[in-house]
Amino acid sequence: MTDAYIYDTVRTPRGKGRKDGSLHEVTSARLSAGVLNALKERNNLEGHAVEDVIWGNVTQVKEQGGCLARTAVLASDLDQSIPGLAINRFCASGMEAVNLAANQVKGGAGDAYIAGGVEMMGRVPMGSDGAAIAVDPSIAMETYFVPQGISADIIATEYGFSRDDADLLAAESQKRAKAAWDDNRFAKSIVPVRDQNGLEILAHDEYMRPETDMQSLGGLKAAFKDMGEMMPGFDKIALMKYPHLERINHIHTAGNSSGIVDGAAGVLIGSKEYGEKMGLKPRARIRQTAKIGTDPTIMLTGPVPVTHKILEDSGMSIGDIDLFEVNEAFSSVVLRFMQAFDVDHSKVNVNGGSIAMGHPLGATGAIIIGTLLDEMERSDKEVGLATLCIASGMGAATIIERV
Numbered sequence: 028m029t030d031a032y033i034y035d036t037v038r039t040p041r042g043k044g045r046k047d048g049s050l051h052e053v054t055s056a057r058l059s060a061g062v063l064n065a066l067k068e069r070n071n072l073e074g075h076a077v078e079d080v081i082w083g084n085v086t087q088v089k090e091q092g093g094c095l096a097r098t099a100v101l102a103s104d105l106d107q108s109i110p111g112l113a114i115n116r117f118c119a120s121g122m123e124a125v126n127l128a129a130n131q132v133k134g135g136a137g138d139a140y141i142a143g144g145v146e147m148m149g150r151v152p153m154g155s156d157g158a159a160i161a162v163d164p165s166i167a168m169e170t171y172f173v174p175q176g177i178s179a180d181i182i183a184t185e186y187g188f189s190r191d192d193a194d195l196l197a198a199e200s201q202k203r204a205k206a207a208w209d210d211n212r213f214a215k216s217i218v219p220v221r222d223q224n225g226l227e228i229l230a231h232d233e234y235m236r237p238e239t240d241m242q243s244l245g246g247l248k249a250a251f252k253d254m255g256e257m258m259p260g261f262d263k264i265a266l267m268k269y270p271h272l273e274r275i276n277h278i279h280t281a282g283n284s285s286g287i288v289d290g291a292a293g294v295l296i297g298s299k300e301y302g303e304k305m306g307l308k309p310r311a312r313i314r315q316t317a318k319i320g321t322d323p324t325i326m327l328t329g330p331v332p333v334t335h336k337i338l339e340d341s342g343m344s345i346g347d348i349d350l351f352e353v354n355e356a357f358s359s360v361v362l363r364f365m366q367a368f369d370v371d372h373s374k375v376n377v378n379g380g381s382i383a384m385g386h387p388l389g390a391t392g393a394i395i396i397g398t399l400l401d402e403m404e405r406s407d408k409e410v411g412l413a414t415l416c417i418a419s420g421m422g423a424a425t426i427i428e429r430v
Contacts, residue, residue, distance in 0.1 A: 034070065036216050037217075039220050040229045041384050041387055043234050044147070044286075048288075055146075055150070061218065063104075070295055070305065072295075075108045079141075080140070081111075081143075082095060082124060083116070083120025083144030085389045091145075099145075120388065123392065124143055125143070126423070143291065143393035148388065150289070171323070174251070175357075180277045185269070186363050191241075194241055194282065196358045197282055197283035201379065202237070213401065247280035262274070285354075286382070291387070293393060315425070316337070333422030334414055349408035378402060395413045400429075
């Protein structure tokens with residue numbers, strides 16, 4: 028079995044996912060092409076330099092439909108002999124692209140890949156694909172479907188997290204993200220987005236609200252209370268599934284949930300021989316990957332069982348991990364992870380997360396792998412674990428180690 032290494036990671040800044048967001052004029056294919064071009068230029072990828080481009084995106088309709096990966100290759104400066112594969116594992120799509128690429132290299136199916144993802148949430152709204160899990164009554168009823176925000180509140184209720192707990196984590200995410208930008212900790216991976224004339228559109232994550240504090244967070248309305256308690260009454264569905272709960276405690280707001288943003292990210296993955304041939308120095312080895320299915324109603328608890336799985340598969344323990352990136356889809360997801368493994372917050376999302384900077388669905392998995400690697404190098408840590416919760420009840424994880 029061949030080892031798979033990370034040679035480079037890049038990402039765009041995250042733009043607000045709405046019509047007045049800085050990236051709203053850029054299509055998914057063009058934003059993806061910009062990331063591919065950056066990897067090409069930084070690593071001198073001429074000709075058929077990689078086996079494939081594996082690209083995650085969640086809402087695969089309209090401009091994000093078809094095989095967006097192949098469209099992005101053709102819109103980029105990569106050689107047209109490089110194919111493209113579009114994949115969807117909801118919020119872990121970008122991570123799954125990386126994991127799939129790594130395992131292809133390990134299995135000998137090509138010596139190098141570009142993997143990552145994109146989501147233009149301001150141009151192709153979440154849910155506009157009409158997913159059967161949400162809109163087909165026969166499936167929704169069988170699975171006790173509730174929206175993700177309700178699931179996050181179920182986690183808070185089940186595991187005893189308060190509104191203050193959630194707001195404290197959110198305020199800290201904003202504080203850490205600001206400190207990271209002020210200290211240029213993302214500089215190695217950030218690729219500014221430019222228009223067709225080469226003029227800079229965005230060079231900084233624009234969703235951040237560094238002035239956020241407990242007082243401002245405390246004034247926000249619970250975002251999912253109405254949909255839970257009024258028609259169609261998702262709280263009642265949840266209580267049918269979990270009758271031991273008296274009620275659902277709605278603690279999540281726009282301030283302690285991930286932001287809706289636009290963004291893209293990519294990772295160059297290859298074998299040791301590939302790096303030697305290309306004159307590239309490996310930055311990390313992808314030690315282990317994992318995915319798992321979980322309860323589809325509470326839905327967002329996947330980081331816990333998938334972390335157990337990946338540690339068991341790799342023969343490691345939680346104490347062997349120096350740093351963690353746990354996607355901040357909602358505060359309760361990270362709170363539950365830290366509770367389950369008794370991990371101190373000082374090791375988790377040390378440069379902030381999706382609550383502060385936003386969660387471009389198909390790209391986030393690749394983003395947090397790059398963020399984790401950059402921080403491991405900056406702080407001289409050896410082993411890191413990245414994980415995400417996933418819609419419909421799944422989890423994904425990746426362990427990387429520096430070389």
